[in-house]
Each structure stands twice: as structure tokens, then as C-alpha cells.
Amino acid sequence: MKVTIVGAGNVGATCADVMAYRGIASEIVLLDIREGFAEGKALDIMQCATNTGFNTKLTGVTNDYSKTAGSDVVVITSGIPRKPGMTREELIGINAGIVKSVAENLLQHSPDAIFVIVSNPMDTMTYLAFKSLGLPKNRIIGMGGALDSSRFRTYLSLALNKPANDISAMVIGGHGDTTMIPLTRLASYNGIPVSQFLSEEQLAKVAADTMVGGATLTALLGTSAWYAPGASVAYLVDSILNDQRKMIACSVFVEGEYGQNDICIGVPCIIGKNGVEEIVDVKLNDAEKALFAKSADAVRSMNDALATVLG
Ligand SMILES: NC(=O)c1ccc[n+]([C@@H]2O[C@H](COP(=O)([O-])OP(=O)(O)OC[C@H]3O[C@@H](n4cnc5c(N)ncnc54)[C@H](O)[C@@H]3O)[C@@H](O)[C@H]2O)c1
Numbered sequence: 001m002k003v004t005i006v007g008a009g010n011v012g013a014t015c016a017d018v019m020a021y022r023g024i025a026s027e028i029v030l031l032d033i034r035e036g037f038a039e040g041k042a043l044d045i046m047q048c049a050t051n052t053g054f055n056t057k058l059t060g061v062t063n064d065y066s067k068t069a070g071s072d073v074v075v076i077t078s079g080i081p082r083k084p085g086m087t088r089e090e091l092i093g094i095n096a097g098i099v100k101s102v103a104e105n106l107l108q109h110s111p112d113a114i115f116v117i118v119s120n121p122m123d124t125m126t127y128l129a130f131k132s133l134g135l136p137k138n139r140i141i142g143m144g145g146a147l148d149s150s151r152f153r154t155y156l157s158l159a160l161n162k163p164a165n166d167i168s169a170m171v172i173g174g175h176g177d178t179t180m181i182p183l184t185r186l187a188s189y190n191g192i193p194v195s196q197f198l199s200e201e202q203l204a205k206v207a208a209d210t211m212v213g214g215a216t217l218t219a220l221l222g223t224s225a226w227y228a229p230g231a232s233v234a235y236l237v238d239s240i241l242n243d244q245r246k247m248i249a250c251s252v253f254v255e256g257e258y259g260q261n262d263i264c265i266g267v268p269c270i271i272g273k274n275g276v277e278e279i280v281d282v283k284l285n286d287a288e289k290a291l292f293a294k295s296a297d298a299v300r301s302m303n304d305a306l307a308t309v310l311g
């Protein structure tokens with residue numbers, strides 16, 4: 001199976017590295033606009049093969065979309081990341097034009113591909129890809145919830161002092177500092193509600209830390225994170241290519257689900273060979289429903305800015 005990743009920067013290259021290392025795809029093409037950059041990243045990753053034992057074929061190209069032809073999955077990470085003090089939403093002015101043109105180029109060469117959108121503001125970039133490509137909604141997937149949920153599980157693991165893989169927890173809603181909704185009520189440690197082990201104050205802190213997880217890393221690193229984002233994309237692509245039907249919170253176009261229409265927002269999805277196989281209807285309580293509606297309003301207002309930005 002062939003995967004193209006556009007943007008060979010921090011997230012794109014990490015994603016290629018994890019996918020190669022884990023043998024998720026037989027072929028990976030890395031494409032970047034910066035001359036020689038994707039070629040260099042691909043060559044560097046290729047030279048891990050003998051020491052880590054993978055056989056994935058890697059190709060790096062400078063803006064040559066003919067090499068991406070026939071991809072089963074395409075991942076868009078091209079665009080600028082935020083700097084400390086910025087929100088993801090502030091990236092819309094530069095990233096919207098990049099994501100639109102990259103998505104259109106990819107579709108020309110891979111008409112059957114499933115699109116995974118990573119560039120920020122991710123929910124709006126996913127909506128833009130959905131509206132401009134005219135593909136069925138199961139083939140446009142925004143990656144954010146996989147990452148936010150892994151951060152939620154990490155912070156729960158630190159608070160509980162238990163392994164993250166023993167913890168089940170999900171974040172839905174928008175992929176923004178104030179729009180994420182960590183579903184604390186439904187989080188569990190080996191099936192036992194985490195509220196049996198952590199106080200309300202501890203749980204509130206875990207949720208707050210999760211919501212600003214990306215901003216915390218941006219402040220520490222000077223640019224936004226890449227290891228967990230790259231691994232989260234690989235996790236999502238694995239579920240598609242290997243038809244794993246994992247439940248992953250993804251930003252997808254909703255038509256009535258969770259009371260919303262005409263936006264892409266994070267909801268629990270079954271992810272398999274057709275992309276989004278199903279949106280899972282989790283029974284939210286009234287407080288969670290109110291948070292979801294507020295999150296959707298914020299995502300919608302960012303989508304409204306697209307018309308101005310794209311002219
Ligand atoms: N959805 C998420 O969970 C998530 C997580 C992390 C980062 N991000 C976003 O992903 C994006 C990339 O982050 P990064 O840290 O990898 O940034 P980066 O600067 O390291 O890499 C971005 C790459 O995109 C390339 N690029 C720019 N315009 C291009 C074009 N038209 N065609 C091809 N390539 C182009 C750049 O040359 C650069 O190499 C940012 O918008 C960031 O906010 C999203």
C-alpha cells in the first residue's frame with residue numbers, strides 16, 4: 001500500500017519514520033516544496049532500514065506530484081506551525097491556500113485516495129479539503145483527536161501513576177486550546193472509572209493540561225510538537241490501511257450527528273479501509289452536550305473566515 005505525505009517537516013518526516021519502522025505501508029512518498037528537503041529526509045530514514053529492520057520503500061521529491069500517483073492514503077502536513085504565544089487559528093491565513101492547492105494536486109494523481117489532514121487550524125483545513133475536493137465524506141479525515149486522546153491518556157497515566165496503555169480515554173470536539181472536550185466521565189483505568197482513583201480537582205487539572213497540551217509543548221520547544229503528532233497520524237493510517245476498524249476521535253463532516261451540521265469536528269469514528277466507516281453515537285450528558293455545541297460554534301466561526309482568507 002502506498003502513502004504520500006506532503007510536508008517533510010517535523011510532523012511529516014516523523015510520521016514517515018514511524019510508518020516505516022512499524023511496516024504500516026509498503027511504499028511512502030515524502031513531498032515538500034523546499035528544494036532537496038524531502039529527498040534528504042527520505043534518504044536519512046531509508047538508512048535506518050538495516051538497523052531497525054524495515055523494508056518500506058521511501059522516495060523523497062521536491063513538488064513532483066507525478067511520484068505520488070496511485071496513493072491509497074495521502075497525508076497533508078504542509079504549512080506553518082505556531083510559535084509560542086500563538087493559537088492554531090492564527091495560522092489560517094497562510095495555511096488555507098497551501099492546504100487547498102496541495103489537496104487539489106494530490107487528488108489529480110490519486111483520485112481514489114483517502115485524505116488525512118493535519119495542518120492547522122485542522123478542523124477548518126479538513127472542512128476546506130472536504131468542500132474543495134468534492135469527495136465523499138468518509139474519505140476526508142482530520143487528525144487531532146488521536147493526538148489529544150493520547151495526551152489525555154498520558155496526563156491520566158501521570159496522575160494515576162499507571163501505564164498509559166492501561167487507560168482508555170477520548171477527547172472529542174474541536175482541535176483547539178479552548179474547544180477540546182476531554183471526556184473525563186467516560187475515562188477508565190482497566191475498565192474502572194478514573195473518578196474512583198482521582199479527585200475532582202485532579203481530574204479538572206488533567207483535563208486542563210490536555211486542552212493546552214499543544215501550547216505547553218510549543219512554549220517548551222519554540223515550535224509545535226512532532227513526535228506524538230507523527231505517531232498519531234501513523235496510528236490513524238494503520239487503522240485505514242490494515243482495516244483495523246479502531247475507534248478514533250477524528251474531525252469529519254457531520255450531518256446531524258451530535259446535533260451539528262456543515263462542519264468538520266472531532267467525533268468518535270470507526271476507521272477502516274474506507275476511511276470513516278461509522279460515526280459512533282456516544283450518549284453525552286447535558287453538560288457535555290453544551291460543551292460540544294460551544295466547541296462547534298467556535299469551529300464554525302473559524303470556517304466562516306475561509307471566504308475572506310481565500311478571497
Ligand atoms: N493536527 C494536529 O494534531 C497537528 C499536530 C502537529 C502539527 N500540526 C500542524 O502541522 C503543520 C506542520 O507542522 P510541522 O511542525 O511539521 O511544520 P514544519 O515547518 O516542520 O513542516 C512543514 C513543512 O511544510 C512544507 N511546505 C510548506 N508549503 C508547502 C507546499 N505548498 N507544498 C509542500 N510542502 C510545503 C515546508 O517546506 C515544511 O517542510 C502545522 O500547520 C502544524 O500546526 C497539526
Ligand SMILES: O=C(O)C[C@H](O)C(=O)O
Nearest residue numbers: 082088120214215224225
Ligand atoms: O499545538 C499545535 O499547534 C500543534 C498541534 O495541533 C498539537 O496539538 O501539537
